[in-house]
Amino acid sequence: MIKHLKILEFALSSLWRRKFKNLGLIVVFSLIIFTLSSIVFLTYSFKREAVAVLKDAPELIVQRLSAGRHEMMPVEYMKKIKDIPGVGKIVPRLWGYYYDISTGGNYTVMALREGLQDKISLMEGSFVVGSGSCVVGRGVADARFLDIGSIMPLIGADGKVRRFRVAGIFTDESNLLTNDLVIIGEKDFREVFRIPQSIATDIVVQIYNPTEVDNIARKIKEALPDTRPITRREILRTYDTLFDWRSGMVLTMFLGAILAFVILAWDKATGLSAEERHEIAILKAIGWETSDVMELKFWEGFIISSLSFLTGLIGGYLHIYFFGASIFSPALKGWSVIFPEFRLVPYINIYQIAVLLFFTVIPYMAATIVPSWKAAITDPDVVMRG
Amino acid sequence: MNRETVIRVENVSKCINRGRPNEVWPVRGVSLEIERAQCVVLKGPSGSGKTSLLSLIGCMSRPTEGRILLHGRDVAKLPERFLTEIRRNTFGFIFQQFNLIPGITVKENVMLPLYPTEMGLTEIKTRAERLMKKLRIYERRHFHVKGLSGGEQQRVAIARALINDPEIILADEPTAHLDTRLSVELIEILKGLKEEGKTLVIATHDPLVYEQGFVDRVVEMRDGRVI
Amino acid sequence: MKYRLFISIIMVEIVILAILFIRGAGLAGKYQKDIEARRMLVSTLMLTDLSIWTEARYTRHPSQTDIFSPFQDYPSSIEHFPAGSILSPEGVYLQRGGKK
Numbered sequence: 001m002i003k004h005l006k007i008l009e010f011a012l013s014s015l016w017r018r019k020f021k022n023l024g025l026i027v028v029f030s031l032i033i034f035t036l037s038s039i040v041f042l043t044y045s046f047k048r049e050a051v052a053v054l055k056d057a058p059e060l061i062v063q064r065l066s067a068g069r070h071e072m073m074p075v076e077y078m079k080k081i082k083d084i085p086g087v088g089k090i091v092p093r094l095w096g097y098y099y100d101i102s103t104g105g106n107y108t109v110m111a112l113r114e115g116l117q118d119k120i121s122l123m124e125g126s127f128v129v130g131s132g133s134c135v136v137g138r139g140v141a142d143a144r145f146l147d148i149g150s151i152m153p154l155i156g157a158d159g160k161v162r163r164f165r166v167a168g169i170f171t172d173e174s175n176l177l178t179n180d181l182v183i184i185g186e187k188d189f190r191e192v193f194r195i196p197q198s199i200a201t202d203i204v205v206q207i208y209n210p211t212e213v214d215n216i217a218r219k220i221k222e223a224l225p226d227t228r229p230i231t232r233r234e235i236l237r238t239y240d241t242l243f244d245w246r247s248g249m250v251l252t253m254f255l256g257a258i259l260a261f262v263i264l265a266w267d268k269a270t271g272l273s274a275e276e277r278h279e280i281a282i283l284k285a286i287g288w289e290t291s292d293v294m295e296l297k298f299w300e301g302f303i304i305s306s307l308s309f310l311t312g313l314i315g316g317y318l319h320i321y322f323f324g325a326s327i328f329s330p331a332l333k334g335w336s337v338i339f340p341e342f343r344l345v346p347y348i349n350i351y352q353i354a355v356l357l358f359f360t361v362i363p364y365m366a367a368t369i370v371p372s373w374k375a376a377i378t379d380p381d382v383v384m385r386g
Numbered sequence: 387m388n389r390e391t392v393i394r395v396e397n398v399s400k401c402i403n404r405g406r407p408n409e410v411w412p413v414r415g416v417s418l419e420i421e422r423a424q425c426v427v428l429k430g431p432s433g434s435g436k437t438s439l440l441s442l443i444g445c446m447s448r449p450t451e452g453r454i455l456l457h458g459r460d461v462a463k464l465p466e467r468f469l470t471e472i473r474r475n476t477f478g479f480i481f482q483q484f485n486l487i488p489g490i491t492v493k494e495n496v497m498l499p500l501y502p503t504e505m506g507l508t509e510i511k512t513r514a515e516r517l518m519k520k521l522r523i524y525e526r527r528h529f530h531v532k533g534l535s536g537g538e539q540q541r542v543a544i545a546r547a548l549i550n551d552p553e554i555i556l557a558d559e560p561t562a563h564l565d566t567r568l569s570v571e572l573i574e575i576l577k578g579l580k581e582e583g584k585t586l587v588i589a590t591h592d593p594l595v596y597e598q599g600f601v602d603r604v605v606e607m608r609d610g611r612v613i
Numbered sequence: 614m615k616y617r618l619f620i621s622i623i624m625v626e627i628v629i630l631a632i633l634f635i636r637g638a639g640l641a642g643k644y645q646k647d648i649e650a651r652r653m654l655v656s657t658l659m660l661t662d663l664s665i666w667t668e669a670r671y672t673r674h675p676s677q678t679d680i681f682s683p684f685q686d687y688p689s690s691i692e693h694f695p696a697g698s699i700l701s702p703e704g705v706y707l708q709r710g711g712k713k
Binding site for chain 1 (some may be wrong): 614615616619622623625627629630633634636637638640641644647648650651652653654655656657658659660661662663664665666667668670672673674675676677678679
Binding site for chain 1 (some may be wrong): 438447467473475483485486488489498500502504505506507525597
């Protein structure tokens with residue numbers, strides 16, 4: 001035990017000789033771990049949140065496709081669906097997008113019938129979507145500086161401005177779901193967007209027996225060939241595969257940094273200089289075994305990579321769960337004008353952290369240890385030859 | 387006095403690059419006996435095989451032919467791990483090029499041979515401090531070796547060679563990089579070591595060394611043979 | 614003695630990390646109530662997607678979009694919204710029965 005500590009001690013002395021180089025290495029290495037772990041934490045939390053919350057998404061949604069595009073749906077389609085056995089309540093949904101000229105943001109506008117509002121929590125004010133009033137998400141409220149009682153104007157399809165009084169604002173806790181929502185009454189919605197009573201955006205179908213969902217979806221598709229049924233299971237599966245850190249811009253942006261680091265580490269670790277070779281020979285000559293030299297190199301790799309890994313991981317955690325991914329948000333936000341402030345639940349995936357460990361620390365250690373192997377097994381008498 | 391033979395070299399040859407065009411035999415058929423507490427000088431011009439013989443005796447390389455007996459035990463065929471152990475426990479090396487590790491302190495350089503052992507750090511420190519005091523480098527203990535003079539570096543190297551309290555000290559051209567005054571100082575140190583009962587094997591072609599009274603035997607070498 | 618310092622730093626970092634993770638696990642339990650509330654919101658408002666990216670239909674409603682939207686220009690074009698950095702159209706595409 002004491003032997004290993006002493007070799008560790010010498011490894012530290014040895015690294016300290018090139019302190020700026022090695023500290024620089026730790027900083028860069030930490031930054032890389034920080035970035036990768038931030039992405040891992042962020043995407044995993046998104047995914048877990050989506051899967052946890054969307055469990056209660058509509059069981060089956062039927063939308064209409066026309067030439068490969070999502071189209072408005074005639075309400076009469078509901079009759080045909082109603083005839084399929086096992087189908088319960090059928091509710092048309094009315095929703096769409098609204099581009100707000102003054103802020104440049106895109107809102108999602110939804111229509112709700114009156115009467116089911118009392119269950120709503122996570123909001124300030126009241127959920128009253130009577131005529132002329134609306135409920136907005138935090139993002140919309142912030143973009144337009146709205147308070148309860150303020151006026152939210154919407155420009156209708158006829159070019160007329162309609163004014164809605166803000167009755168309620170969703171709280172921060174629901175940001176991930178409601179940030180860009182503007183909810184108005186159904187009658188107002190049809191008026192603003194000039195949508196006749198005979199059509200809806202899509203249809204939510206309730207199904208009595210959950211095992212029948214796929215079966216009924218198939219029957220709907222047969223009865224109404226221009227529709228596309230989307231089951232809740234599909235929604236959940238989408239979110240399960242959706243968040244992906246492997247490809248994409250954040251990773252691309254840091255690919256350069258990672259490559260630079262690889263070169264640095266490669267140079268540092270494999271470029272066993274004549275000086276280092278000589279040092280290994282000296283150590284052997286004064287009584288170090290090959291395994292002791294390897295242990296020294298192991299410690300050198302371990303010191304750099306363990307410090308960097310832990311520092312980067314702590315940084316990544318703080319970044320995502322304490323500072324709401326603030327460093328990433330310019331990149332994440334992209335072209336979204338309305339973008340939620342994250343209040344993410346810290347879900348930790350040990351498997352992903354292990355993968356991270358495996359792809360960063362292990363290669364670095366290997367790149368440190370393997371090249372010194374050859375130098376360590378040679379006879380030490382080279383030091384005698386000057 | 388005890389006339390025990392410590393090292394027996396029997397008809398030893400060493401070949402480098404065997405079977406290739408640049409094959410050389412730095413040591414050819416050397417036999418030698420060294421007794422306890424003797425001081426033996428290997429003398430000869432450069433290229434005569436002194437250094438090679440020294441590294442063979444010190445278990446740093448293996449003979450191609452012949453046997454080397456240390457206390458009657460053949461070390462030539464031992465696996466590397468045992469050779470290292472023998473090197474660590476029995477020998478202290480003083481190299482021509484000092485071979486100190488740059489960038490770390492004098493103290494750490496002296497302590498280095500004992501790092502991969504189970505000896506406690508405090509014990510090693512005590513030993514190192516005692517040796518550094520004896521060799522008058524104690525004041526320099528926190529210096530980096532690069533900042534030291536040649537003589538001081540040499541004394542650090544000696545302290546390092548002595549930290550494991552070796553029975554046999556092997557010195558390769560110890561005065562090569564020293565001026566006369568420092569050489570005399572070094573010789574005094576070597577003499578002191580002999581008086582302590584250490585066995586000394588010194589490879590040198592410096593008359594200042596081999597003409598000293600404490601040298602028991604001078605073995606002359608040329609072209610890898612003893613003459 | 615440098616190794617003591619090193620081991621202390623590593624230990625401190627491990628402890629910090631452990632505290633953070635344990636806190637996270639604790640919070641996940643505490644957030645359960647919020648999650649219930651959000652589930653209620655989802656079922657009442659009949660929501661289908663997270664409101665994260667609002668720049669395009671398929672980033673705002675990935676589960677509702679048709680399979681052509683992420684490839685509006687032509688099927689092999691590089692997807693040009695930055696949100697694509699952590700969201701793969703492939704996932705949407707595959708689950709719609711597309712072939713890889």
